[in-house]
Amino acid sequence: MGINWFRYASPVSFLPLARALAPWFLATAAVLGGIGLWLGFGVAPTDATQGDAYRIIFIHVPAAWMAMFIYVVMAGWSALALGYNTRLSAMMAQALAPTGALMAALALWTGAFWGRPTWGTYWAWDARMSSTLILLFLYVGVIALRGAFDDARRADRACALLTLVGVVNVPIIYFSVRWWNTLHQGSSISLTAAPTMAAIMVTAMLVMTFALWAYCIGVVLWRVQAIVAEREEGAPWLARTAVAR
């Protein structure tokens, strides 16, 4: 293909790209989020057994998917950072961590408020919930580990290593409901079988999922600009782009 992807491994060429794309992703997130919430809370019918409590699914499931997916992406950037020793890969991993932590916290928090009216408890130490809590701790651990180093390049390597070690947790979260008895129900949507939900519910959930995708990409592209500005402070090229802006 004609695109030289390695060109964008340099903050010099990536910064203008991130600056140009971020607002578009955030605008898409706002539009899709509005449509998704309207479909989920206005159009979708109540559930036969759970009543209206099930509507938490429209935030809970997309947030839980994002929490797992962002971790895998973070691990991918970390592997690139360790392998190629590129600055931008580590900066992307750094930019992803707070958003991933937010998504994991959102999934746990909405899950607790779903569990209370349906299961009868906010929290149970079953495999799905415990492994998701470990995911949140991994995100917080990566953020804290970075704060413990003064030298950004040493912090990059340490954080990349911790991120890569933690990636084994992601398949454990995903398959926990299949491998063990859990209080948490199985997956309603998978790549291999037809969804076990009414069509309008699936549609609303997918729209919300795309909205969260767009939000996460937009916010991470925004944050990476700040990280580049902070870490490349004093670099002549940054001063030039700032003037050109």
Added chain:
Amino acid sequence: MTPRHRRFALIGAGLCVLAVVAALVLNAFQSNLVFFFSPSQVVAHEAPQGKPFRIGGMVVDHSLTRDPATLTVRFIVTDTVHTIPVVYTGLLPDLFKEGKGVVAQGSLQPDGTFRATEVLAKHDENYMPPEAAAAMKAAREGMNDKTFEKPQP
């Protein structure tokens, strides 16, 4: 092999070793990762003896009895092979229903009943509007009627 290739090979090998270690650890802790035991496992003495544990299964239809004076309820949990009678004093969750999933924490009494200290409802991953659920129920009952009719022409 350039140093770059060596680094990527090292990362890949490290992840493989990590995956194997995780699989072995999870396998070793298998019994601790299980949230509840089925009635069959309890009957086969696979559940922990002499300390509290959780049982899970379906509430048998028409098995729920309430003590009119207190909050004590009795019901039977089944995994369609074995059954365990459960006694519980307290409020049941809203989604607790006969024929639906349940997880109860407590201990097995010498007489074979399970005295629960906490009862949780376990719902499934199916979501549908009430009209669809009613239609499915009607269809199921219609099918049952036909099977009942068949032996008596």
